[in-house]
Amino acid sequence: MATETPVATVTTAEDLQAQLALAGQDGQKIGFVPTMGGLHAGHSSLMKASVAACDFTVVSIYVNPLQFSPSEDLATYPRDFVADSALCVAQGVDLVFHPSVEEMQKALPRTPVPVSEVAGLWEGANRPDHFAGVATVVAALFSLVGPCQAFFGEKDFQQLAVVQQLVRDLNLPVSVVGCPTWRETDGLALSSRNVYLTATQRDQAPVLYQALKVGADLITNGATNRLKVEAAMTEVLKTADALIVDYCAVVDPQSLQPVEDFEADARLLVAGCFGATRLLDNRAVQEGERYGSC
Ligand code: AMP
Numbered sequence: 001m002a003t004e005t006p007v008a009t010v011t012t013a014e015d016l017q018a019q020l021a022l023a024g025q026d027g028q029k030i031g032f033v034p035t036m037g038g039l040h041a042g043h044s045s046l047m048k049a050s051v052a053a054c055d056f057t058v059v060s061i062y063v064n065p066l067q068f069s070p071s072e073d074l075a076t077y078p079r080d081f082v083a084d085s086a087l088c089v090a091q092g093v094d095l096v097f098h099p100s101v102e103e104m105q106k107a108l109p110r111t112p113v114p115v116s117e118v119a120g121l122w123e124g125a126n127r128p129d130h131f132a133g134v135a136t137v138v139a140a141l142f143s144l145v146g147p148c149q150a151f152f153g154e155k156d157f158q159q160l161a162v163v164q165q166l167v168r169d170l171n172l173p174v175s176v177v178g179c180p181t182w183r184e185t186d187g188l189a190l191s192s193r194n195v196y197l198t199a200t201q202r203d204q205a206p207v208l209y210q211a212l213k214v215g216a217d218l219i220t221n222g223a224t225n226r227l228k229v230e231a232a233m234t235e236v237l238k239t240a241d242a243l244i245v246d247y248c249a250v251v252d253p254q255s256l257q258p259v260e261d262f263e264a265d266a267r268l269l270v271a272g273c274f275g276a277t278r279l280l281d282n283r284a285v286q287e288g289e290r291y292g293s294c
Contacts, residue, residue: 069129226259
């Protein structure tokens with residue numbers, strides 16, 4: 001039986017930079033996909049976008065302790081390097097950076113990495129240090145990898161907004177590319193955390209997407225009152241008795257503040273917990289869905 005060639009992997013900043021120097025000698029354009037592993041078709045879509053747009057694609061697999069609060073799932077977060085590596089090979093990734101926590105800590109900036117006011121809203125209201133933790137590690141990874149383009153999912157829309165603002169504010173020489181959300185056929189957004197769901201929770205989880213769709217359809221059909229749209233979305237969310245809703249909002253896609261003017265391109269956000277499993281989702285009013293395997 002033929003065995004697949006493993007993806008080239010480095011675990012230290014030094015080895016990463018040695019490999020990148022070789023790629024850089026040929027003037028190759030570096031694309032970068034930061035991940036925490038537990039890879040699925042949503043991650044594959046980012047890799048595919050990078051491989052298509054760039055000459056040399058680096059994927060980082062690093063479960064970042066700084067973005068977890070003490071009560072969150074850092075210890076149990078899905079880790080399966082063999083499966084992740086196979087998925088990277090299948091997408092034509094050139095290099096995986098898979099550092100230990102100790103190795104990554106050496107590369108973290110001592111100077112605090114700033115996050116804009118966007119970071120204090122929604123996810124940030126519930127998880128105060130989350131985006132500062134994301135920004136610190138993303139800034140360190142950008143500085144180690146030096147990519148021309150970095151690919152992030154719209155699935156984590158607020159994270160994308162925080163990273164885009166960081167890049168603008170610090171004038172970092174990288175272009176941040178937002179990529180669409182991939183979903184299960186019933187609408188549930190692919191997420192590494194979906195494996196935690198019990199059978200009942202999994203049955204109910206598409207309610208997040210159904211609420212987004214109801215909100216988007218109302219706006220498309222002329223609804224102009226934000227509170228009414230949010231109330232209709234909340235009614236849908238209430239049909240899942242296993243879900244504790246955290247927020248459900250119609251917001252401006254740049255500032256992420258609630259919007260009143262639906263002529264603007266609104267973004268709909270939802271988040272909540274099934275037991276200990278926190279799920280979030282979002283969509284534009286007009287959005288084509290992407291289902292299944294990328
Ligand atoms: P994570 O491993 O959860 O930190 O995610 C790594 C990247 O994959 C982030 O930019 C996420 O937004 C993106 N991502 C996660 N889930 C999806 C999805 N269902 N569709 C597209 N991108 C995703």
